[in-house]
Amino acid sequence: MQVYDAEKRRWTKTGEEHEAAIKEFIETFRRTEGELGDKPYFGGETFGFVDLALIPFYSRFYTSEMFAKLRIESECPKIIAWAKRCMQKDTVAKSLPDQKKVYEFHVQMRKQWLGLE
Secondary structure, eight states: OHHHHHHHHHHHOOHHHHHHHHHHHHHHHHHHHHHHTTOSBTTBSSOOHHHHHHGGGGGGHHHHHHHHOOOHHHHOHHHHHHHHHHHTSHHHHHHSOOHHHHHHHHHHHHHHTTOOO
16 A cells, blocks of 8 residues: 555655655545545445554654644544544554654664664
8 A cells, every 4th residue: 555655755765755745645534535525434324444554654753743743633533533433443542543642753763773862
């Protein structure tokens, strides 16, 4: 999936490559919003496989906002509304890591493994 490639480049690149990856990441989610449309879940009225495959990205949205200085909710409001619906399911909420802990992990990873601030 294209979003995985853009996300990897967002964490490992700097400068123009980083900025391009951010734009690609947002565009990918905008296209994904188009697929979601006005449905509550990608499969329609019920949580399904596509929802399960995409919801882990929600854990990293806070990190994306902090590093990239972007507001995902203003860029992709339908995706955020969908993610919040998904998070109302106990099984989803219990299985995803806390967004702030994910952010802390990425801060440490960038410093230790990539030498980036």
